[in-house]
Amino acid sequence: MSRTASPSSGKPYGVATVCRIWRVARATVYRHRTPARPIRPGRPGPAGPIADPDLVEEIRRVLHDSPFHGEGHRKVWARLRIAGIRTSKRRVLRLMRGNALLAPSRVGSPRGPRAHDGTIIPDAVDVMWGTDLTTTITGQGQAAVFVAVDHHSAECVGIHAALRASRFEALEPLRQGVRRHFGAFAKGITRGLALRHDHGSQYMADDFQKELRFLGIESSPAFVRAPEGNGCAERFIRTLKENLLWVRTFDTVEELRAALLEFREFYNAT
Secondary structure (H helix, E strand, C coil): CCCCECCCCCCECCHHHHHHHHCCCHHHHHHHHCCCCCCCCCCCCCCCCCCHHHHHHHHHHHHHHCCCCCCCHHHHHHHHHHCCCCCCHHHHHHHHHHCCCCCCCCCCCCCCCCCCCCCCCCCCCCCEEEEEEEEEEECCEEEEEEEEEECCCCCEEEEEEECCCCHHHHCHHHHHHHHHHHCCCCCCCCCCCEEEECCCHHHHCHHHHHHHHHHCCEEEECCCCCHHHHHHHHHHHHHHHHHHHCCCCCCCHHHHHHHHHHHHHHHHHC
16 A cells, blocks of 8 residues: 555655554554564574583583582582683573582572571671581580681681580680681780671570670671571581581591591682
């Protein structure tokens, strides 16, 4: 119709005039006049430097060679970058999910509003440390394992094992970290540092709190029934269990303590 000539002027009506009279959008006309483009299979965008099947094999190699268990897609992506393979985190996640290579995770039950809506990660190191304890079995019986972790870098600043889970043993990881990160052990030397801990009897004890005040450490207990507030120490303990406590046996507490110190150096380095 747009090409039909007007009897009075002898000129074609044109698309604009016809669409205005018929009350049809010109975009609709042009879309129907243009042949549809064939849909290409696969994901849009430029192809990566390595094909998906080859990248899956590289991911499997990284998981096999990694000294740690339960590696997630972000750590795999970082190790691939170190190996010279550049790709995106979303692609690594997609391939690991599609090939059942993701670490198993537990889905918690739904909860109401959380008491901690902010973040527990500070902007610098030696601003907040987290401490917690777990237990393991040795040839001498059950032993307590105490840890201290920097909330910014996730570095293990101190680790200790003892037969008794007392308030005095709970201070040992902090003493290790203070000597290592602040160069000495003196009154007020760690002023500006906060310590996140739960409401366990060891951490709420008078002797423990007095030592914190002596060093200048601010006590920062987590919310009651909210272990996420101490999540950095909790996550390190999971890594410690998966890579040491659950895969090795120890005849004595001293053997366990030496293995913990060795694991701390290995963990911080890798």
